[in-house]
Each structure stands twice: as structure tokens, then as C-alpha cells.
Amino acid sequence: MRWSLGLILGLSLGLSAAAQGIDPTAGWPNTDFSTATVDLSEVHSGGVPRDGIPALDAPRMIPAGEETALEGAEPVLTVALDGAPARAYPLRYLTWHEIVNDMVGDLPIAVTYCPLCNSAMVFDRRVAGEVLSFGVSGNLRHSDMIMFDRQTESWWQQAIGEGIAGVHAGAELAQLPGWLESWDSFRQAYPEGLVMAEPRGYRRPYGRNPYVGYDSSGWPFLYSGEQPPHGIDPLARVVRVGDQAWPLERLATEGSVAEAGVTITWAAGTASALDAARLAEGRDVGQIRVRDGAGRDIPHDVMFAFAFHAFWPEGIWMLRR
Known part of the structure; x- marks a missing residue:
């Protein structure tokens, strides 16, 4: 599809x-939902x-x-x-x-x-x-x-x-x-x-984007939460390290940022997977590396701003100084 x-x-x-009005737990008889740590109405x-x-x-x-x-x-x-x-x-x-x-x-x-x-x-x-x-x-x-x-x-x-x-x-x-x-x-x-390698046994149009234009749309799919703060677009990309988020737009402008104990570098040349009909033709959103003081790669994520705000509502936004 x-x-x-x-x-x-x-x-x-x-x-x-x-x-x-639909029970999101239906069809999961082996899952103990009495242990849920989130409000299941959000599912x-x-x-x-x-x-x-x-x-x-x-x-x-x-x-x-x-x-x-x-x-x-x-x-x-x-x-x-x-x-x-x-x-x-x-x-x-x-x-x-x-x-x-x-x-x-x-x-x-x-x-x-x-x-x-x-x-x-x-x-x-x-x-x-x-x-x-x-x-x-x-x-x-x-x-x-x-x-x-x-x-x-x-x-x-x-x-x-x-x-x-x-x-x-x-x-x-x-x-x-x-x-x-x-x-x-x-x-x-x-x-x-x-x-x-390409998976075998699946009829999928690999290399095609099933979400054409998604990352330039105005609002995320099935999201009813708050707008991100500071006027940041919901589908703007941010680099998350722990509970801190750096707008990708800032990193693309500055090229390299060293603060909060990490160094984040940006380089051009990577297509968005959520833009054009063919992944290879997506607009250039660049790529980043996140390293610690010893030059080691550290866990991070490049996610949309709305998701960072939803899951880290008290998170720290690393804006331009």
C-alpha cells in the first residue's frame, strides 16, 4: 500500500x-494491562x-x-x-x-x-x-x-x-x-x-516512500498533544541526547556544536526518507554525529520536535545562544 x-x-x-470508545487492549489476552505505566486512552x-x-x-x-x-x-x-x-x-x-x-x-x-x-x-x-x-x-x-x-x-x-x-x-x-x-x-x-540486503518473500516497493511529503506537513499523524514550544514546527527535526534537544536547523547553520558534554557535527548529503516519492530523491536534510569528550559515538536520536515534547515535556531545548 x-x-x-x-x-x-x-x-x-x-x-x-x-x-x-474502542478498547486498545482488545486482541491482547496475554498482556497484563493492570501494570500499565501510561494512560491507555492515549493509545x-x-x-x-x-x-x-x-x-x-x-x-x-x-x-x-x-x-x-x-x-x-x-x-x-x-x-x-x-x-x-x-x-x-x-x-x-x-x-x-x-x-x-x-x-x-x-x-x-x-x-x-x-x-x-x-x-x-x-x-x-x-x-x-x-x-x-x-x-x-x-x-x-x-x-x-x-x-x-x-x-x-x-x-x-x-x-x-x-x-x-x-x-x-x-x-x-x-x-x-x-x-x-x-x-x-x-x-x-x-x-x-x-x-x-533486500528482504525476501515480501511484496513491498522498496525504495519508494509511502509517506510522501509527510515531513513538510503541518501536523503529525494521529497526534493530539501540544505544539512544541519556542515556535518550533511540530515536524522539525531535533537531535535528542537524553532529555536535551538541539534543532537540526541550528546544527545545519553552525556545522558543529560543542556543549553540555557532547559534540554534534552536521554534514550535508543525506536525503529525507519522508519527502519525495523515491527515497533517493528526498531533499537534503544532512546527517549528524554525536560524540562525547573522548570522541566516542554516543546514543541519540533524530526525531520530530512534537515527539520530543510529547515524551520529554520538561526537556531542555538547546536553542541558539
């Missing part, structure tokens, strides 16, 4: 009305059923030099952990699957992407000594994907990596360093790296 901006906005209005159907967006397990990885389908400006989510070749997870696949359960050496990871919040995060899948695997519930809260683990059917909020209902309510997933960059940038930095 190809979603246009008009269809997204139309669904938003229809689903918002339909969601009133709405995203328009697809449980597993309607199929998460992937143990994806095929191929050498970067053998990849011929990706175009240079296409965004990939890079995972470069010590002791293992760097891996690139193209958004042309994550857009349609949203979760990839993978192993990097002995480390089980979940590579996640919520297009509606532009939130791309990598998590350690180990919780309390158990390795979890994740699927897409089909539900949203503040327009952000609610994941579920297949072992206990607990619900997890992707943007914060936290269990919100079920056995693991209140548990937190450890976020790992990962960053969005262009395919050209990845293969230049990691010529011996690996890239996720």
Missing part, C-alpha cells in the same frame, strides 16, 4: 474519531493489525561492495560496534518493516525506525537475563510505534525504549550508538562493512 500525504491526513481524522490503532507491519529477524547481510540497489544519498542507519564489522540498515527497508531483530557477534540488537516520529534507535534486546525479539503492535501513542516482545507480549514505547504494559512494564532497553547517514557516507567510511 502506498500512502500519500492526503491519505495520511484523511486516515488521521477518521481514526482519531473511530478510536474513541490508538495506526490502521494496521498486529504484525501487519512485519518485523524482520536475522536479516541477510552482504559486503558493502556487493550492494548495487542503493543510491548514494539514501539514508541508512549505521551500527558500528567494537569487534564487529560496521552494519548499514537502509531506511528503504526499515520504512516498511520498522523493526529488525539481529545479532552483532554475541550481542542481540533491535534496529528500530518509526517513520511517523522519524525516530531511529538501536537497542540491546537483553532484559533481565532474557533475550527478547520484537514485533510491531500496530498501535501508536503520541504517533510513535508501540512495539511488543514475542516472549511476554509486553508493550514497549519505541521512542523511549521503555516497557509500558505487561510483564516488562517499567523496564528499560539499553540504547546503543547508531546514526543516520547516507549510503555514500557509510561505504566511504566502512568499505569492509556489511549492509542489510
Whole structure:
């Protein structure tokens, strides 16, 4: 199914009305909702059923030099952990699957992407000594994907990596360093790296954008919360580190910012995955790296401003000084 901006906005209005009076816990008999840490009235159907967006397990990885389908400006989510070749997870696949359960050496990871919040995060899948695997519930809260683990059917909020209902309510997933960059940038930095190959067995128009024009629309899908403060557009991108957010517009202007114990650098050359009909033709939104004082990559997210405000209402906005 190809979603246009008009269809997204139309669904938003229809689903918002339909969601009133519908029990979001229906169809989840194995999830203990008495443990919920959030107001379940904030949860709405995203328009697809449980597993309607199929998460992937143990994806095929191929050498970067053998990849011929990706175009240079296409965004990939890079995972470069010590002791293992760097891996690139193209958004042309994550857009349609949203979760990839993978192993990097002995480390089980979940590579996640919520297009509606532009939130791309990598998590350690180990919780309390158990390795979890994740699927897409089909539900949203503040327009952000609610994941579920297949072992206990607990619900997890992707943007914060936290269990919100079920056995693991209140548990937190450890976020790992990962960053969005262009395919050209990845293969230049990691010529011996690996890239996720096109998934087999799915009829998806990989490389096409089902959310055409979304990141230049006026309001997010199925979101009824507050506007971000300081006059920031709801769908403006911000770089979140902990409970602090730097507007991407500021970083693009300044090029590099060193404050609050981190250094954030911006470079041109990466296409938006939520703009043009073909991902490779999306407008240039650039790419960032976030490092600590020792030059090590640290966990962060590049999300929409409305999502940062929704999940960190007391968060700190790092505006121009």
C-alpha cells in the first residue's frame, strides 16, 4: 500500500474519531494491562493489525561492495560496534518493516525506525537475563510505534525504549550508538562493512516512500498533544541526547556544536526518507554525529520536535545562544 500525504491526513481524522470508545487492549489476552505505566486512552490503532507491519529477524547481510540497489544519498542507519564489522540498515527497508531483530557477534540488537516520529534507535534486546525479539503492535501513542516482545507480549514505547504494559512494564532497553547517514557516507567510511540486503518473500516497493511529503506537513499523524514550544514546527527535526534537544536547523547553520558534554557535527548529503516519492530523491536534510569528550559515538536520536515534547515535556531545548 502506498500512502500519500492526503491519505495520511484523511486516515488521521477518521481514526482519531473511530478510536474513541474502542478498547486498545482488545486482541491482547496475554498482556497484563493492570501494570500499565501510561494512560491507555492515549493509545490508538495506526490502521494496521498486529504484525501487519512485519518485523524482520536475522536479516541477510552482504559486503558493502556487493550492494548495487542503493543510491548514494539514501539514508541508512549505521551500527558500528567494537569487534564487529560496521552494519548499514537502509531506511528503504526499515520504512516498511520498522523493526529488525539481529545479532552483532554475541550481542542481540533491535534496529528500530518509526517513520511517523522519524525516530531511529538501536537497542540491546537483553532484559533481565532474557533475550527478547520484537514485533510491531500496530498501535501508536503520541504517533510513535508501540512495539511488543514475542516472549511476554509486553508493550514497549519505541521512542523511549521503555516497557509500558505487561510483564516488562517499567523496564528499560539499553540504547546503543547508531546514526543516520547516507549510503555514500557509510561505504566511504566502512568499505569492509556489511549492509542489510533486500528482504525476501515480501511484496513491498522498496525504495519508494509511502509517506510522501509527510515531513513538510503541518501536523503529525494521529497526534493530539501540544505544539512544541519556542515556535518550533511540530515536524522539525531535533537531535535528542537524553532529555536535551538541539534543532537540526541550528546544527545545519553552525556545522558543529560543542556543549553540555557532547559534540554534534552536521554534514550535508543525506536525503529525507519522508519527502519525495523515491527515497533517493528526498531533499537534503544532512546527517549528524554525536560524540562525547573522548570522541566516542554516543546514543541519540533524530526525531520530530512534537515527539520530543510529547515524551520529554520538561526537556531542555538547546536553542541558539
